[in-house]
Amino acid sequence: MKYSLKWLRDYCPATVPADRLAEQLTMVGLEVELLSRVDDDVIFDVDVVPVRSDCLSMIGLAREISSLTLAPLTLPPVYIKEVNIPKELSVEVDLVDQDLCPRYSARIVTNLDVGTSLPWLAQRLEAVGVRSLNNVVDITNFVNLEMGQPLHAFDLAKLRGRKLVIRRAGAGEKLVLINDEELTLSSEDLVIADAEGPVALAGVMGGRDSEVSSSTQAVVIESAYFDPANVRRTARRYGLSTESSYRFERGTDPTATLEAANRAAALLAELAGGTVLAPPADKGQTEWPRPAVVLRPARANMLMGTSLTGEDMAVLLRRLYFDVGLDRMENLVISAPPYRRDVNSEIDVVEEIARAYGYDNVEATLPGGRLPPPARAPREELERKMREVLTAAGFTEVYTPTFTNPEQLAACGLDPCEAVAVANPTVSQFSHLRVALWPNLADVAMRNGRLGAPSVLIFEIGNVFTADKGGTVAEHLHLGLLAAGEAEPRHWSRRPGEANFFFVKGTLEALGRVLGASTEWEGTNFRVGPATGAYRQAAVEPFGAAHVTELDVSPLRALTATARRYRPISRFPSVVRDLALVLDEDKAGADIVAAIRESNDLVRDVAVFDVFAGESIPARRKSLGVRIRYQADDRTLTDEEVNDAREETIKMLAAKFGATLRSQHQN
Amino acid sequence: MTDETRKLLAETTALKKAAGEAAASVADEKELERWRVKFLGRKSALSRLSKSLSSLPEAEKPAAGRALNELRAELEGRYGRIQRQFAEKKAEAGKGRIDYTLPGITPAIGSLHPITKTYYEIAAFFTALGFSIADGPEVEDEFHNFGALNFPPDHPSRDAQDTLYINDEWLLRTHTSPVQVRVMLSQEPPLRVIVPGRCYRADAVDASHYPVFHQVEGLLVDDNVSLGDLKGTLAAFAEYVFGPGTKMRFRPHFFPFTEPSAEVDVSCAVCDGVGCPTCGGKGWLEIAGAGMVHPSVFRNVGYDPERWVGYAFGMGVERIAMLKYGVNDIRLFYENDFAFLQQF
Structure with missing residues (x-):
């Protein structure tokens, strides 16, 4: 809200320079977001937190300035000359739904001379961004800004049946607002109605048909306390937010309704030639007693980390216009002023003391106390390990938005129906929750490729979402990996290595090894321990194809806490033998390697070092170069032993896979 | 010692001498290969002697075996040395002199995203203070995101949390605070936890707003904790992350789930607290x-x-990452340009 320093000084003549005052207000929780100098005035734009509705007025902020600077607070005196209401001008006020309108005050002012406002009044309003309309409307706005009590003026002549009924709307009832918008009302809306129908949407906006105009002679000034939650629901239902609804939904001071109506009536008499009629209407609850709050000074000190005396605290609270007494236990018994609707319990009072004492004056200490035993964090540990392995393997981590949209999904061959939709997206390309990481990774690859990157090796760790039966949303922690272009930096001293399937496969195998899980493949699907994933190629310009894997790593969280067992290492030398096998091209390499590993106890390692077909190899056969490492735990192997083991392996391969040796290697 | 063993050992010594002499006259790779076949091949004397080892008496096998292994190791070593010499000679002859000023092969080293790096610094500070790390779901319900955190229904305090909804029941969490609730519902005090994670707000996209962002939540529960402890913790944190001499201030504020509440500011590192465009003056x-x-x-x-x-x-x-690294546009974090990412 905007405040004029000149206006504030009408109530509190603090002489503190404006920027110093702004700093002080900021440090008591009324953050001055913008300070601007206009002519001979200074405008403060203050971020008022929702529970401090008492500060949404000049007097409200002046009170805070008075508390801060100890300068006196002066409220404007209200003198009203009243005349008894003549019969023909009386209006019956019928408060039907008191649950939504606990108090309704109203005053009638007649003999009005509607015209332009005096310059000072127009200037006051315009300084804080409110347009001057005419003296009557300006006065209601002025009192709202001055006291924080929204008022509404009805043209008395236009109230049919001389009645104001405060009631719930009938479902389907219509009301045309002063902004010419026609509403079809809900039975949960509170309206002010005359004998025939609604004339105002209570607490939000008045109706067009009873609006004050240049020909208005008499007005009813409404000054009410409306139920905050209901005003908020109604305002949101119609997408309206007004100066009135803003204050009512934050809670106004129910003890001040008549006072505000009187202030407006007095100003109408003074500035618009009006005659104030008596008596005012004042329906509903007029007494608003506040329960006393007991504050234990020791507890307040413990919570703040201070060592103030009860008396210190009482002084601070009295500065804020709180009533403070003592009970027999030396506790403070506090009664907050009626406008401080946010102070209702001991902790609320502690906050007030801390604010008044100054957060700056609270000594900074580190917590002592008891340390809870550290707990393992499986997801954190897993993520850290994955990041370690993948960055070491040359992959760069990316963060992409959690969102997707039907076009992106369709372009990636994914079913948009399986994606969870966001009900109220603010950005159209963020309309659904992502179902996989790789579509976003492909976008990142394309972007960087177009910017000239010769290669893109990237990964992301993050949640993806699927709709579960029963309307719930399932979250899965995924790892997405993408490789496109050159897997290794290009250098003239060696041949370039293109990223391909085997590159991402090997990367995942390395990851599995670090996590203590074995990696198994079935076609393009794979498992790393208990986690399942799939490989695919995605078309990514300018690389042609990107090699992508996506793995649901949720089940791997459990692995991080699994202890590994040490396996004694052999102190004896190992012996290497190569086999150049020729076999049918449909025989799976992984099966051959597994079979060799099983063929003899002395086999420690099996690695494929060469695969080729054609040339000297018969049609539909391929050559597989395999390097086998033999080792025993308890002795140095003799040539004979190794040769026997090798023969055994060759025989097994011939029997099981129809493999023959391409040539005998010399050893 | 049996004659057989004695003979084997003598032959081993002779073989060593012969191999050494022959090696001295190896002039090229072809000759080296012939030398290898002769002294290390499958039909070599060494191979024959190794096979005869099994016929020696048990007691004499270790000594003889050791002698044969030493000989094999020496011959293999010599073979390797000569081979390397030839290779080096060949390389030098083929390529001429190496221009040592040419660029090296920079290995492809990946990098962590700046949000991860920043989070790791935050986590390092708090784990050193005895905080454990917890996590929770990003799709939350009304109870955990609002109700349990003391947000009254139909209250303007919810305005600050522009919420993205899935349906009437589920929403995208607007802060990591619902995990506080989950931790407290499942554990007893004393507690020290931090909670990192993605959060969501119904924001339009601009230089300082993005519908996705990351928070780190912290919670400490014990029987004697003060606002002073909170100030001290965050003051130490500010110096840890932004460097010694960084000042911090607590401004009173309002959050439904804390009281007293504060917003925490650090002195602007760009202007040293004087006021500049980065800190809005x-x-x-x-x-x-x-x-x-x-x-x-x-x-x-x-x-x-x-x-x-x-x-x-x-x-x-x-x-925090924007302040620490001087990044002026939040969108950069989600665009993932290498020119940006590789600076961290």
């Missing part, structure tokens, strides 16, 4: 919201608010 930059856990929150999770007190804070990771 204020000299301070907001990095977190914090406060003492509200007694209603304790009641909502079944803790006795007379027995337990605590503090909580939530910091924006992007915000």
Whole structure:
């Protein structure tokens, strides 16, 4: 809200320079977001937190300035000359739904001379961004800004049946607002109605048909306390937010309704030639007693980390216009002023003391106390390990938005129906929750490729979402990996290595090894321990194809806490033998390697070092170069032993896979 | 010692001498290969002697075996040395002199995203203070995101949390605070946890807003904790992350789930607190919201608010990364240009 320093000084003549005052207000929780100098005035734009509705007025902020600077607070005196209401001008006020309108005050002012406002009044309003309309409307706005009590003026002549009924709307009832918008009302809306129908949407906006105009002679000034939650629901239902609804939904001071109506009536008499009629209407609850709050000074000190005396605290609270007494236990018994609707319990009072004492004056200490035993964090540990392995393997981590949209999904061959939709997206390309990481990774690859990157090796760790039966949303922690272009930096001293399937496969195998899980493949699907994933190629310009894997790593969280067992290492030398096998091209390499590993106890390692077909190899056969490492735990192997083991392996391969040796290697 | 063994050992010595002499006259790779076949091949004397080892008496096998192994090792070593010499000679002859000024092969080293790096610094500080790390779902319900955290229904305090909804029941969490609730519902004090994670707001996209952002939530519950402890913790944190001499201030603020509450500012590193465009002329930059856990929150999770007190804070990771690295546009974090990512 905007405040004029000149206006504030009408109530509190603090002489503190404006920027110093702004700093002080900021440090008591009324953050001055913008300070601007206009002519001979200074405008403060203050971020008022929702529970401090008492500060949404000049007097409200002046009170805070008075508390801060100890300068006196002066409220404007209200003198009203009243005349008894003549019969023909009386209006019956019928408060039907008191649950939504606990108090309704109203005053009638007649003999009005509607015209332009005096310059000072127009200037006051315009300084804080409110347009001057005419003296009557300006006065209601002025009192709202001055006291924080929204008022509404009805043209008395236009109230049919001389009645104001405060009631719930009938479902389907219509009301045309002063902004010419026609509403079809809900039975949960509170309206002010005359004998025939609604004339105002209570607490939000008045109706067009009873609006004050240049020909208005008499007005009813409404000054009410409306139920905050209901005003908020109604305002949101119609997408309206007004100066009135803003204050009512934050809670106004129910003890001040008549006072505000009187202030407006007095100003109408003074500035618009009006005659104030008596008596005012004042329906509903007029007494608003506040329960006393007991504050234990020791507890307040413990919570703040201070060592103030009860008396210190009482002084601070009295500065804020709180009533403070003592009970027999030396506790403070506090009664907050009626406008401080946010102070209702001991902790609320502690906050007030801390604010008044100054957060700056609270000594900074580190917590002592008891340390809870550290707990393992499986997801954190897993993520850290994955990041370690993948960055070491040359992959760069990316963060992409959690969102997707039907076009992106369709372009990636994914079913948009399986994606969870966001009900109220603010950005159209963020309309659904992502179902996989790789579509976003492909976008990142394309972007960087177009910017000239010769290669893109990237990964992301993050949640993806699927709709579960029963309307719930399932979250899965995924790892997405993408490789496109050159897997290794290009250098003239060696041949370039293109990223391909085997590159991402090997990367995942390395990851599995670090996590203590074995990696198994079935076609393009794979498992790393208990986690399942799939490989695919995605078309990514300018690389042609990107090699992508996506793995649901949720089940791997459990692995991080699994202890590994040490396996004694052999102190004896190992012996290497190569086999150049020729076999049918449909025989799976992984099966051959597994079979060799099983063929003899002395086999420690099996690695494929060469695969080729054609040339000297018969049609539909391929050559597989395999390097086998033999080792025993308890002795140095003799040539004979190794040769026997090798023969055994060759025989097994011939029997099981129809493999023959391409040539005998010399050893 | 049997004659057989003696003969084997003598032959081993002779073989060593012969191999050495022959090696001295090896002039090229072809000759080297012939030397290898002769002295190390499958039909070599060494191979024959190795096979005869099995016919020696048990007691004499180790000594003989050792002698043969030593000989094999020596011959293999010599073979390797000569081979390397030839290779080096060949390389030098083929390529001429190496121009050592040419660029090396920089290995492809991946990098962590700046949000991860910033989070790791945050986590390092708090784990050193005894905080454990917890996590929770990003799709939340009304109870955990609002109700249990003391947000009254139909209250303007919800306006600050522009919420993205999935449906009437589910929403995208607007902060990491619902995990506080989950932790307290499942554990007993004393507690020290931080909670990193993605959060969501119904924001339009601009230089300082993005519908996705990251928070780190902190919660400490014990029987004697103060606002001073919270100040001290975050002051030490500010110096840890932004460097010694960084000043911090607590401004009173309002959050439904803490009281007293504060917004936490650090002195602007760009202008040293004088005021500049980065800090909007204020000299301070907001990095977190914090406060003492509200007694209603304790009641909502079944803790006795007379027995337990605590503090909580939530910091924006992007915000801290932007201040730390001088990044002026939040969108850069999600665009993932290598020119950006590789600076971290």
